[in-house]
Amino acid sequence: MHGHIHPVDDSVEHDTSTTEATCVCGPRVQPVERDDGSVGWLIVHHSLDGRERREGAS
Numbered sequence: 001m002h003g004h005i006h007p008v009d010d011s012v013e014h015d016t017s018t019t020e021a022t023c024v025c026g027p028r029v030q031p032v033e034r035d036d037g038s039v040g041w042l043i044v045h046h047s048l049d050g051r052e053r054r055e056g057a058s
């Protein structure tokens, strides 16, 4: 089982149909522990319009 976190109404289309992090935005994959103790994978997408790009901003 897997999930995706992706920006809604982004300027690009995110590929959330796969269990691989193959989207054009270069998502990162993050392990998440579920209530039953098993580990699932969450694919965290980045918005390409810069909304989440705050590196170096003062």
Ligand SMILES: [Zn+2]
Pocket (backbone or CB within 6 Å): 006, 013, 014, 015, 023, 024, 025, 026, 027, 045, 046
């Ligand atoms: Zn994406």
